[in-house]
Amino acid sequence: MERSVVIAGFGGQGVILAGKILAQAGMTHGLEVTWLPSYGPEMRGGTANCTVVLSDEPVGSPIVDEPSAVIALNLPSLDKFEPTVAAAGVLIVNQSLIGRAAKRSDIHVYAVPINEIATRVGNPRTVNMVALGAYLKATRVVPLDVVKRVMAEAMRDGGKEKLIAVNEKALDEGYAAIP
């Protein structure tokens, strides 16, 4: 089975890193994966997104017309990607920054106060890990502990060991936010 997710938000919300950690975790979990970023000027403050495809077979197109999930961290991302979610797919909406409800009724919509949760966890910059945790619970694509392990490794590689604990908590809280 092939699953795909578009993670989209403002530059600086960490969507590129969240996608990389998911892709790395998928690979560690034995899946075939592709990770495709939007690159260029939009990485510096505008909207940013990346697409991750996870499959048990080799991945053809890394570009997906109808992703099986979308994580929208801001309104422009919801406007752009809500219509693309595959039927019966998953849409995670960052309720903290998005003032409208999702319009689709043929998909699973989860409105999550992602920024509030990140602030409660103790670091507003963990928005991306809260969102990733919610996505993992909603889709069960990769086990949470595999993602935690990969995240911790990425933090260590970047010399940010002291951020591991708070990001683990963010993943947990995001995971718990989905029923």
Place this chain on the structure above:
Amino acid sequence: MRERYLLRGNEAIAESAIRAGCQCYFAYPITPQGELVEHMAHNMPRLGRTFIQAESEVAAINMVYGAAAAGVRTMTSSSSPGISLKQEGISYLAGANLPAVIVNVVRGGPGLGNIAPSQCDYFQAVKGGGHGDYHMIVLGPSTVPEAGELTMLAFDLADRYRTPVMILADGLLGQMMEPVELPAPIDMASLPAKEWAATGARGREPNIILSFDLSPDNLKKMNLALQAKYAEIRKNEVRYEEAETEDADIVIVAYGSTARIAKTVVRMARAEGIRLGLFRPITLWPYPYEPLRALADRVDTVLTVEMSAGQMWEDVRLAVAERANTPFYGEMGGIVPTPKEILTEVRKHAR
């Protein structure tokens, strides 16, 4: 199974070049191949090899000429406008029979264009972007692992035929990440000695490496020798892949990133009963004319899909001639066609 690494296409090319024994790498940075330069900057000095960020693309390609003449494995990389600047040097490398690897991570053109993925440098790569009657071997990887494999191959082919070899990638392949099983580094001692190289003429006659001869008779001989080499390459080195072509009514011809997108289209088309196959040239020069011609005899339609105005389409039509319909679907300016968009084109030609 060997360990898998999640790498960008740019990183897979750089790391494979290192494992292929690239001793000297020269480049000037440009998006979307920045990570390639970064990977080499980080790793080449650590291994005691040469990394130079040249003052320009022209300087970089001429440094490649020098390193190649001295007999070491050498590479440069850039993206479209930077590759244009290197064309004089590439022609000199071809004329002087020097082995070198050149990577083009193609972006939107012409002119300064943009930094989005494109395949608009096909003509430049396969029809001779520089002056003179020359060709280089051009390899078109379609996945990140293949980008690595073809980089290893590029160094071998460059040495075997004493010719520049180009890896023709694009921004999508350069930027995307995918799991890669990296090959073991080659044993440099196992490579044949380069008796022709300018290594210092102690105890032997000097080796002279030139790309010119003022006598027309002699220059003609030089050209004939080059053409004989190209005939040999055409005979030995054609590479391509066919997928689901056995019972196909329609085949897509695509290379590089577009070909991997087309693989998804084949799956989608088959799910709705369209017998679609894929023909993927891996060597863009020498082009797989004969196998494509043979395939065209068995199908109704050969649909070319590429991110250009129809550059490879010319080679497809040369191969297919009147044997099948040869429609074209392309995107330009850095737009990447999606699977659904290509499928819509395929449906127009389905029985």
